[in-house]
Every structure is written in C-alpha cells, then in structure tokens.
Amino acid sequence: MSNLLEFARELAAIGQAGITYSKDPxxxxxxxxxxxMAGELLALPDYSPDFKWPDEIGYDTPKVDVRAVVFRGSEILLIKEAATGLWTLPGGWADVNISPAENAEKECREESGYIVKAxxxxxxxxxxxxGYAPNANAIYKIFFLCDLIGGEPTTSHESLGVGFFDIDALPPLDPHRGREVDIRDAYARHLDPTLQPVFN
Structure with missing residues (x-):
C-alpha cells in the first residue's frame, strides 16, 4: 500500500465483505x-482525529459520480455549488434504478434547470x-457529453447560480467535483468526435 488511507480502505472493504457474507457469528x-480498526487507523491524531467510515452495508465497491458536460459554442454550463460557493459541472452521486446517462441528465435538470440528452x-x-484529493470512499467519475434540449436557468437547494462560461474564462472551480483539465478533455472530444474517451 502506498499510504495509510489506501491501507485502511482495503482493510475496511475486507471487513465489510466479511460482515455481509460470513455466516459464523x-x-x-x-x-x-x-x-x-480500519477507521481507528485514520482517526489517529496525526491523520484525521474526527474520521468515521460512512455507514454502508453489503460488498464495498466504488461510489459513482456522474457529470453532465454541456457546451454552447465555446461556452460550458456550470452551476455554483451551494455547499462550497464554487462552480462545477452539474452532477452528483448516481441514483439506483436509472442508467448512468439518465443520472447525468437528471442531475443537470435538477441543478441547472436545463434539459439535456447524454x-x-x-x-x-x-x-x-x-489527481483529485483523497476521499474515504473509492470513487469513479463519469463525464457525459450532453446536447442542450431546452429548459431555462433555475437554481435549486444544491445550486446558488447557473451560467455558461467561456472555457478560457472559467470562474473559480470546486476542485473536488470537477477540474479545468476535465473540462478541456471534454471540449477536445466535443470538437473532435473521433477522439477516444479518457480513462485510467
């Protein structure tokens, strides 16, 4: 393991799988x-004394964060996060019973007021x-290029503002939700559909 977080995360995943599947009390x-104990490792004074694992049941898998990427010419749709006051692509945790693409469309509609099609x-x-900051959970991020279908800018309890910004004049971005490099990767693929998706 390269660091304490990765070590504790794997121990916690082993523990959670055992809780889920073990029959012996x-x-x-x-x-x-x-x-x-995996949580106690991360609650050490020199790491994060207030740390607690989120309550989870079942086999521990990465959480999924979906983002809608909507361009209008060289401008990109961003929302101002209520939680941080910083700007980001519409999106959030994927809900069950709908596809990843449908999740991105739903999040965009709820947070920005715009109707889009992934x-x-x-x-x-x-x-x-x-390169994002570490999180207690392992997280996969999926960015969907979306067509603007309709709607109008509307804020919500999750968004303080909605706007289109030129990619060369972006407002302060929330570094935990989406970065300029993600936007530029998407813009390159918006301009050139032959480019393959980014993955790691």
Missing part, C-alpha cells in the same frame, strides 16, 4: 472489529488516481 464479530462518454476515471 464469531467471524462476523471479528469482521466488525476489523472495519472499526450522447457520449468523454471520460471514466478513478478520482484519486486522476
């Missing part, structure tokens, strides 16, 4: 304790390996 107790995947990345 004594083994289940051991797996519960293993997951607790047409192409421009990137699928492991968030941490792509």
């Amino acid at each position: 004594y083994d289940r107790e051991r797996f519960v304790r293993l997951r607790e 047409t192409r995947i421009v990137s699928v990345i492991d968030k941490e390996r792509a």
Whole structure:
C-alpha cells in the first residue's frame, strides 16, 4: 500500500465483505472489529482525529459520480455549488434504478434547470488516481457529453447560480467535483468526435 488511507480502505472493504457474507457469528464479530480498526487507523491524531467510515452495508465497491458536460459554442454550463460557493459541472452521486446517462441528465435538470440528452462518454476515471484529493470512499467519475434540449436557468437547494462560461474564462472551480483539465478533455472530444474517451 502506498499510504495509510489506501491501507485502511482495503482493510475496511475486507471487513465489510466479511460482515455481509460470513455466516459464523464469531467471524462476523471479528469482521466488525476489523472495519472499526480500519477507521481507528485514520482517526489517529496525526491523520484525521474526527474520521468515521460512512455507514454502508453489503460488498464495498466504488461510489459513482456522474457529470453532465454541456457546451454552447465555446461556452460550458456550470452551476455554483451551494455547499462550497464554487462552480462545477452539474452532477452528483448516481441514483439506483436509472442508467448512468439518465443520472447525468437528471442531475443537470435538477441543478441547472436545463434539459439535456447524454450522447457520449468523454471520460471514466478513478478520482484519486486522476489527481483529485483523497476521499474515504473509492470513487469513479463519469463525464457525459450532453446536447442542450431546452429548459431555462433555475437554481435549486444544491445550486446558488447557473451560467455558461467561456472555457478560457472559467470562474473559480470546486476542485473536488470537477477540474479545468476535465473540462478541456471534454471540449477536445466535443470538437473532435473521433477522439477516444479518457480513462485510467
């Protein structure tokens, strides 16, 4: 393991799988304790003393974050996150019972007021390996190129603002949700459909 977070994350995943699949009550107790210990590693004073694993059940898999990438000429649709006051691509955690593309369309409509149609995947990345800040969860990010169908700019409880910005004049971006490099990767594929999706 290259760092403490990766080590603790794998221990927690082993513990959670054991809790889910073990039939022996004594083994289940051991797996519960293993997951607790993985959290205690990250709660050490020199790491993150207030750390706690999110409550999860079942086999531990990466969480999925979907983003709608909508261009209007050289401008890109961004929303101002209520949580941070910074700008990002519309999107968020994928919900169950709808496809990844439908999730991106739904998130865009809810956060921006615009109706879009996902047409192409421009990137699928492991968030941490792509250079984002570490997170307790392993996270995959999927960026969908979307066509603008209709609607009008509308804020929500998740967004303080909605706007189109020239890619050479972007507002302050939320570095945990989407970066300029992600936008430029998408713009290159918007201009040239023959380019393959980005992945790691």
